[in-house]
Amino acid sequence: MSEMPATARPTHRRATIETADGQPRASAYVCEAASCMSAQSHDITLRLGERIAAAGMTDVTIKRVGCLGLCAAGPLVEIAETAELFERVKPDDVEGIVKALKKVKPTDTRRPQGPFFEKQLRVVTENMGRIDPESLDDYVGRGGYEALKHVLSDMTSTEVRDEITRSGLRGRGGAGYPVGLKWTTVAKAEGTQKYVVCNADEGDPGAFMDRSVLESDPFRVLEGMTIAAFAVHANEGYIYCRAEYPLAVSRLRTAIRLAQRAGLLGTGIADTNFNFDVQIRLGAGAFVCGEETALIASIEGRRGTPRPRPPYPAVQGLWDCPTLLNNVESYANVPTILNKGADWYSEYGIGKSKGTKVFALAGRIVNTGLIEVPMGTTLREIVFDIGGGIIDGRPFKAVQTGGPSGGCIPAQFLDMAVSYESLIEVGSFMGSGGLIVMDDTSCMVDVAKYFMDFCREESCGKCVPCRVGTTELYMILDLITRGEATLDDLAQLERLAGIIQKTSLCGLGQGAPNPIFSTLRYFRDEYMAHIVDKTCPAGVCTITAPEVMA
Amino acid sequence: MPVLHAKPQAPTDDKRWKIVETRMRRMGDRPAALIEALHAAQEAFGYLDTDALNYVGDTLGVPHSRVYGVATFYSFFTLKPQGEHTCVVCTGTACYINGAKDILSGLEKALHVKPRQTTADNKISVLTARCVGSCSLAPAVIIDGEVKGKVNVDDLVAQLEAM
Amino acid sequence: MSTVFTFRIDGKDVAGSEGQTVMEVAEENGIDIPGLCHLEGIHDRGACRLCMVEIAGSPKLTAACVTKITEGMDVTAHSERLQEYRRTVTEMLFVERNHVCAVCVANDHCELQDLAADLELTHFDLPRISPKLDIDASHRLFAIDHNRCILCLRCVRVCDEIEGAHTWDVMHRGLETRVQTDMGIPWGESTTCTSCGKCVQVCPTGALFEKGRAVASGSKHQRPFLPWLKIVEEERGR
Numbered sequence A: 001m002s003e004m005p006a007t008a009r010p011t012h013r014r015a016t017i018e019t020a021d022g023q024p025r026a027s028a029y030v031c032e033a034a035s036c037m038s039a040q041s042h043d044i045t046l047r048l049g050e051r052i053a054a055a056g057m058t059d060v061t062i063k064r065v066g067c068l069g070l071c072a073a074g075p076l077v078e079i080a081e082t083a084e085l086f087e088r089v090k091p092d093d094v095e096g097i098v099k100a101l102k103k104v105k106p107t108d109t110r111r112p113q114g115p116f117f118e119k120q121l122r123v124v125t126e127n128m129g130r131i132d133p134e135s136l137d138d139y140v141g142r143g144g145y146e147a148l149k150h151v152l153s154d155m156t157s158t159e160v161r162d163e164i165t166r167s168g169l170r171g172r173g174g175a176g177y178p179v180g181l182k183w184t185t186v187a188k189a190e191g192t193q194k195y196v197v198c199n200a201d202e203g204d205p206g207a208f209m210d211r212s213v214l215e216s217d218p219f220r221v222l223e224g225m226t227i228a229a230f231a232v233h234a235n236e237g238y239i240y241c242r243a244e245y246p247l248a249v250s251r252l253r254t255a256i257r258l259a260q261r262a263g264l265l266g267t268g269i270a271d272t273n274f275n276f277d278v279q280i281r282l283g284a285g286a287f288v289c290g291e292e293t294a295l296i297a298s299i300e301g302r303r304g305t306p307r308p309r310p311p312y313p314a315v316q317g318l319w320d321c322p323t324l325l326n327n328v329e330s331y332a333n334v335p336t337i338l339n340k341g342a343d344w345y346s347e348y349g350i351g352k353s354k355g356t357k358v359f360a361l362a363g364r365i366v367n368t369g370l371i372e373v374p375m376g377t378t379l380r381e382i383v384f385d386i387g388g389g390i391i392d393g394r395p396f397k398a399v400q401t402g403g404p405s406g407g408c409i410p411a412q413f414l415d416m417a418v419s420y421e422s423l424i425e426v427g428s429f430m431g432s433g434g435l436i437v438m439d440d441t442s443c444m445v446d447v448a449k450y451f452m453d454f455c456r457e458e459s460c461g462k463c464v465p466c467r468v469g470t471t472e473l474y475m476i477l478d479l480i481t482r483g484e485a486t487l488d489d490l491a492q493l494e495r496l497a498g499i500i501q502k503t504s505l506c507g508l509g510q511g512a513p514n515p516i517f518s519t520l521r522y523f524r525d526e527y528m529a530h531i532v533d534k535t536c537p538a539g540v541c542t543i544t545a546p547e548v549m550a
Numbered sequence B: 001m002p003v004l005h006a007k008p009q010a011p012t013d014d015k016r017w018k019i020v021e022t023r024m025r026r027m028g029d030r031p032a033a034l035i036e037a038l039h040a041a042q043e044a045f046g047y048l049d050t051d052a053l054n055y056v057g058d059t060l061g062v063p064h065s066r067v068y069g070v071a072t073f074y075s076f077f078t079l080k081p082q083g084e085h086t087c088v089v090c091t092g093t094a095c096y097i098n099g100a101k102d103i104l105s106g107l108e109k110a111l112h113v114k115p116r117q118t119t120a121d122n123k124i125s126v127l128t129a130r131c132v133g134s135c136s137l138a139p140a141v142i143i144d145g146e147v148k149g150k151v152n153v154d155d156l157v158a159q160l161e162a163m
Numbered sequence C: 001m002s003t004v005f006t007f008r009i010d011g012k013d014v015a016g017s018e019g020q021t022v023m024e025v026a027e028e029n030g031i032d033i034p035g036l037c038h039l040e041g042i043h044d045r046g047a048c049r050l051c052m053v054e055i056a057g058s059p060k061l062t063a064a065c066v067t068k069i070t071e072g073m074d075v076t077a078h079s080e081r082l083q084e085y086r087r088t089v090t091e092m093l094f095v096e097r098n099h100v101c102a103v104c105v106a107n108d109h110c111e112l113q114d115l116a117a118d119l120e121l122t123h124f125d126l127p128r129i130s131p132k133l134d135i136d137a138s139h140r141l142f143a144i145d146h147n148r149c150i151l152c153l154r155c156v157r158v159c160d161e162i163e164g165a166h167t168w169d170v171m172h173r174g175l176e177t178r179v180q181t182d183m184g185i186p187w188g189e190s191t192t193c194t195s196c197g198k199c200v201q202v203c204p205t206g207a208l209f210e211k212g213r214a215v216a217s218g219s220k221h222q223r224p225f226l227p228w229l230k231i232v233e234e235e236r237g238r
């Protein structure tokens, strides 16, 4: 049922307006990532340009930047020198920004305030909101491509792999597989033709980390992929990006072109004899194509159906050649690790979960948007300190992580330190990093049904347990939400969910029962209310069965 | 793999076929270009009809049944012409818990269309997507390619009716 | 020459050569592992999930038809748990479409029916999905009843891998998946179909059948063309 028109293309794009000659005294950063763009932030850029020109201010620059983080409050404008942030900027507010720009003194230093900024640690997102995503100079100006040059001139591929292994970086696309280990497998796999693939399919509904990274700092992903290619001896790469992200695709295209022109992609990269080039492939609206073997089938121009593993793509992937497949955020970590060293990186984090994680905050939370925190930050810090708590001060009910294969975590775990392991322990999953906050207006049975509806629509249909089983689970959940189910149905639901988890071919079917398991584990009373008392405590479901007599 | 067949002719002399042809040629007219070619054809014509599917399949040397299998697998591709305008309602998680259901039922009430349907006057097609990545603006819709955030049903209906 | 591995299936010592699957070695040793998408002679796709087995030391189940044998592996192909899973997966196939055996052309000659009997699947508890689907009888010799199709895709594979016609493929996805010919057109209008009948012969159920003939007198279970692919592959040294 998910369709997008082919016309979903960014409607306007213009380069940074530079009015200052030489060093600017003051700079206004206007967020032009998709969220703010859809709130007409580009008009603000244009208007600011006009007003500043009219006021004859020549020591001020206006810059289009990527995501400033507080997406829900867009359009966002920041005065870089003072870190003063203007939210929900309307054309009429532009005068006020101009006034503020006038007041900026050369001695002002940037210090963003408040827990939203102070609790974050920016590695992957360090350039986000600081650079023009379509300017290679901006990226290089902030240390971009230093890592690649260092790697190509001073390191062997083994050294690069060892550094990544020592950093403890794990895959950010879901399962948390050690990145260094995967790189080593690909490097050692037999074959002369190898590929590097970036998974930018980001299918988990409620997740937009990868999109923001691609829209705000596309060169970082290219640099990470190029380093990876050097480390595994590959010369060709693909970025598989959802067609639903037209702005990300167009920024990537620009970045690839600029990098090619600057000799940072293509033959003889950075004046060495290393060659690597990247192509973009568009998804076409199939969640399952985020699964690695389905993604590969899709790049090959086929139906995106997964195949049994082994053989793993690292050994036999794209066109049966060894293929390194990592997520956007995984690649985006690479340049920083090589710049600052594995030791620096692995100091952050907790246990076997090193470094930082980017999360997309969404749902019934005040500061919806994009954040990056060290692994090990607690859910409470994320939801309440950074996220600003629940909208309208309503009670927190659960936070959903891991997308359709994930689970709902109740309030009792708010003080849990977030890591790959801890999330699995409480019956959820890191997934790609979408955090969806729910309050008392959500019915947890309805939420489970929502995810099952998603899975049955997105099931590729290849294997029986997922193709038929997700619909079976959906039908039973539907009975429950209508108040028409019995306790036998509930037992059947649990039994069936277990079998689907054990027998499905790929992660979609294997993970599909998770929302049921986690809601049953923490919110069984809500199931019972629907089944026994024929009521929906949250008032979401329409009960059709007659109410039972007390 | 060498292409053993003669290159087929475009179905009509519509200039838009050139775009499709170029896109395929750039990828070596190989079967792997199938999805890119379908994207190109849908971008050019708005939807994929049998002529387009046959032409793409024949050019790339892909059996017709496989072309059809691919075109129907991916929900982005549509084999039917769409209305003049499209309204994509996001039904991703963030939008769902922020009222996407109400938007769909509101549209159904006002315009008498369900998802994947087009109004009787052929003006508006209502589609759905599972997350368009604007979750912080939930509930979100995309009207003719432009994202609208924090949508209010009545305003949306008014806007669509005025189109 | 290829290495010989010895290992165990259900406690029985067996041997096979490197590259063989658990399913193949089981078949050679008279151990019956159920499976409906598997058919010797065409490529395995591991899709029906009926052949799931346990391998000692691995927490996950794996499909025997796509699992290569290794030295010393210890396979459990039959256990209470596995049989329950198989029963449920088979039940899913029954409730997905419409299988009224009594009026089916393949009655008594259906692999799905046989499987249900072997698993002692006597009644269904799962909610029925069973949409009413079309029967396409436009072909001169054959017909397809989608109500009986279990989407094993043997027809698609045999048509592509052996006949080389690629008339069959699948369309849509998930529960909407259907096998189809050419551009989803009626079978009788297909320009690629050679009317060889191989798809009919490999179909495990009554979905594909020869017009005017009950399966018993038809040619299912006679598939002389199937070893062909295997031989070719062996010659190519795969």
Ligand SMILES: Cc1cc2nc3c(=O)[nH]c(=O)nc-3n(C[C@H](O)[C@H](O)[C@H](O)COP(=O)(O)O)c2cc1C
Pocket (backbone or CB within 6 Å): A170, A171, A172, A173, A174, A175, A176, A177, A199, A200, A201, A202, A203, A204, A287, A288, A289, A290, A291, A292, A293, A325, A326, A327, A328, A330, A432, A506, A507, A508
């Ligand atoms: C159904 C399904 C959907 C997935 N979707 C994505 C996705 O959208 N993005 C992603 O990076 N990984 C996704 N994955 C995980 C990938 O298969 C793969 O593990 C990952 O991209 C590997 O990269 P990493 O090791 O860097 O995380 C998905 C997996 C499954 C089973």
Ligand code: SF4
Pocket (backbone or CB within 6 Å): A288, A305, A306, A458, A459, A460, A461, A462, A463, A464, A466, A467, A504, A505, A506, A507, A508, A509, A510
């Ligand atoms: S689990 Fe679902 S998505 Fe994965 S192969 Fe099976 S049917 Fe396809």
Ligand code: SF4
Pocket (backbone or CB within 6 Å): C144, C148, C149, C150, C151, C152, C153, C154, C155, C156, C179, C199, C202, C203, C204, C205, C207, C208
């Ligand atoms: S028609 Fe027969 S052979 Fe083809 S997929 Fe259906 S059940 Fe299998």
Ligand code: FES
Pocket (backbone or CB within 6 Å): A205, A206, A207, B090, B091, B092, B093, B094, B095, B096, B130, B131, B132, B133, B134, B135, B136, B138, B139, B140
């Ligand atoms: S859930 Fe609607 S945009 Fe992400």
Ligand code: FES
Pocket (backbone or CB within 6 Å): C034, C035, C036, C037, C038, C045, C046, C047, C048, C049, C050, C051, C052, C063, C064, C065, C066
């Ligand atoms: S026979 Fe192995 S999955 Fe079908």
